[in-house]
Amino acid sequence: MNEPATMTYREAMREALRDALTTDERVFIMGEDVADYGGTYAVTKGLHEEFGRDRVRNTPLSESGFVGAGIGAALGGLRPIVEIMTVNFSLLALDQLVNTAAALLHMSGGQFNVPLVVRTTTGAGRQLAAQHSHSLEGWFAHVPGLKVIAPATPADARWMLPTALADPNPVIVFEHSGLYNDRGPVDPDGGPVDIDRAVVRRSGDQLTIVAWAGMLPKALEAAEQLAAGGVSAEVIDLRSLRPLDLPTVSASVERTHRALVVDEGWRTGGMNAELAAAITETCFWTLDAPVSRLASLEVPIPYAKHLETAAIPQVDDIVAAANALVGGAS
Amino acid sequence: MTTEVPPARLSGNHDLERRLLGDMIRIRVFEERCAELYGESKIRGFLHLYIGEEAVASGVMSCLQPDDAVLATYREHGHALLRGVSAASIMSEMFGKATGCSGGRGGSMHLFDAETRFFGGNAIVGGHLPLAVGLGLADQMLGRDGAVTVCFFGEGAMAEGEFHEAMNLAALWNVPVLFCCENNRYAMGTSLRSSESQVDLALKAASYALPAWSVDGMDVMEVYRATTKALSAIRAGGGPMFVEFQTYRFRAHSMFDPDLYRDPDEVERWKQRDPITTFANGLLTDGVIDDADFDALWTAARDETEAAVAAADAAPIEAVGTLLEHVTRPVEPTTVPDASGSRDQDEVDEVWP
């Protein structure tokens, strides 16, 4: 066994891609500037030199075209990993993802599955303004036939990808742009991690904070501050937005009796709304307070740093919401 | 346009000619029965008939090999039928029965068949063109030399962005795909001139640096010759090609379409060029078939169709309990790389950061 290495989220994801390209010759990567440029967030940097330009394949700016080609390649027996630069651009491929990738298996009566992995970045925090900063993973989580995951730690970045690739269904991997430089331990022999299970990142007994992707580090920091103030918060990393691991969430809320959902997406019709409803449905008789939601303000994410910061949930907001939930503990 | 009716040009291969005529008749009979069954409410949803366009599917499909892949539009009953999907399973699908080729999940617009590599039945106009590129890419990357993906679409799809993205990708990557544009001149009710700045569709396609040309889609032998030529080049590694088949649908866009946008005279003129009548007349004139042969083709088609209707009528419906099947395919443990399997992470396994 090798010692767990410390690496960045970016390196962990690159390692996962390298591993996939090495162990399965059906796997190839395609997307905008994934080769020489190395990917916008440098995740695929250098891989084309190792695996060649066929398997680390640059595409033109044709999100619908190359996502559709990914679906076709999956149907044809390959294991494509399609990188879409940001989730905002994925809207240009929404037709392919929703109307075809998600629907094909059912529409064909179970004959044609689509083993496609789509990687895309999500989230704000880098002053990229309204066309590069949104958190739309909840939209995709709405769609039956898709699987939607959001690894938030380097270890999950490394080990959720193999599971996604082994899945016979289309899996969309959301990588929060704010996480790429985060460092964490990655066990080189860790082995694939389930992509349908949430995980408790911190134990607590007074409330359950449900977060994912870029909100996870904030939720953990908030939990630390809450602990200093005498409030014991459990933090669940949702990891998988579809399917939702409600049993893990419910088990926690049934112990803590309070739930706070922290979502970088918008509030109205958001993932947070789905979670709040699901928690209320499953945990109603054990709730001691209404399920609380913290989400981005209902505004396109602005450029200016202070405005961007104000638009998305921050640690202080989480602390305040948690305190309000447990009854104004100070 | 001209009202002159050009004669069908024969090939000298009489077996082929008889088969192509029979194929067109099979489609015609099947489609007319569908219209009738729609009126009886046996078939529901949207129903798009191929009557008038039979020469295109008949000519193209007769050139395909089992390893080839086919993608079609929502006007695809004929393509499925000629690809080898049984009339009974197609009709059962339209009846919403369990024995339908898509298990009753697809209906008229979504016929699928894995065995014959028939990838639908696609009802987002233009949406399946990128899939064809991907299927071609898979053939190319997996070394399945000679296999071709044939993608049918209407001229309406050429206004979609996905057409352009797919043509560009296909030419860029030199994938083995034959793009078959079935130009029936109307995207639903919008005429070609109203929807395309460039009505020369082959010229438009050629801008992506791939061979593109136009043929008479009412002449089954012309379709056959063009397809043969294109496929042999593609199979030899020539990359993607585009063929426009000029054709016409004799019926309205769908069953719920009063056909207000077409001049009845124009419809009538095109009907003079009915691909079955003109081709049959040629074969009768040349003595390739006689009246009895011709009647026998219709009879066989009717028998096939009626048997399909009877089978569909008798078929069981899919149990509602199976409704949620085929949304996602279960993960087979053997497909997980690394025999160690998935880690159970229910416990607090790491506190991060």
Add this chain to the structure above:
Amino acid sequence: MTDSATFDYAMPSLGADMDEGRVIEWRVAPGDVVHRGDVIAVVETEKSDIDIEIWHDGIVDEFLVQVGQLVDVGTPIARLRSEGSSTPAPDPPPAAPVSASAPTARRVPASPLARRLATERGIEIAALRGSGPGGAVVESDVVAATIDAPPADDNGVPPEVIAPRRRSPDTMRALIAERMATANREIPHYHLSRDLDVGELETWLAAHNAQRSIADRILPAACFIRAVALAAARHRELNGFWVDDHFEAAEAVNVAMAISLRRGGLVTPHIERADERSLAEVMTALSDLVAAARAGNLRASWMTGATITITNLGDTGADSVHGVISPPQVALVGFGRTRQRPWVIDGRVAARPVVTATLAADHRATDGAVGSRFVAALADLIDRPEELL
């Protein structure tokens, strides 16, 4: 903006340890004329829901906080203007929650968990007063209501600190533990007890009550309050506060009474200037306090400013109570149950009703001699009940 004609009303401090409060109900609406002493809102604190009064006459202009909003003490929560001044702004005040001004029969808000627990334990939710958001009954309220004997009754715990919070029972217990440990650690208690023969008091009271309607009858508890008040008035070293390492005698004698709530927990409203009032007035005040406490309508002015506290276990409790003082007060008087004891009168043993009174006093403020004189004064007053009138 305020001008000479307008003034803000800020979240009052209702106790030394109150840092923030939450308006859970407005009792007035914009446009209402209010007078000094009127209750204008109900504020939820960590201890209880408390009616807060206005200190100036005026007209309510607008509310500055929303119902349910937690604000620091001192935060302006309402804007008023002097009667007779013109409306300061032509536009109407922002839509403020005014439902409280037109109270309607409402379902008691309660969390699902509280409802479930209450059902399981046979407790009527409507009988509980909630400590949750918006006054909702939450888990801890139900748990508190099912505690057989409130801790304070057993231990003389100063009741302020055990009022239910919206915390888990474990957390509530932890809070009590912490506060009591602090009181015990910081206050050097001494305890002095004396058995009081209350036979004379009972006889006198029976005769007194016989001439009065049921509504006007005096209870022994009122007599104890008067007795403690008068004793404290005579021994002012025990009537006041220990602050900043010195004793400050209080100007008035405000006697707090521990009142246990059906939902569990205790409140300690006081009777202002109990030494200056008649026994009948004290009895009336006591009745009002108990009713208000049980109904959850305690006024803020009843909740702050107590100078000495009484805890009275009544007839089912222990014989004596060696209590813990509620800081910053320096004395607490506990009365045990009334029981028949052998008592020597004029050299003969007789059975007499006896109550043990125990003074808990802060040794930083007084010595035992002072406490002893206080206890003697108390016994003297109980022996001569007519002085309590």
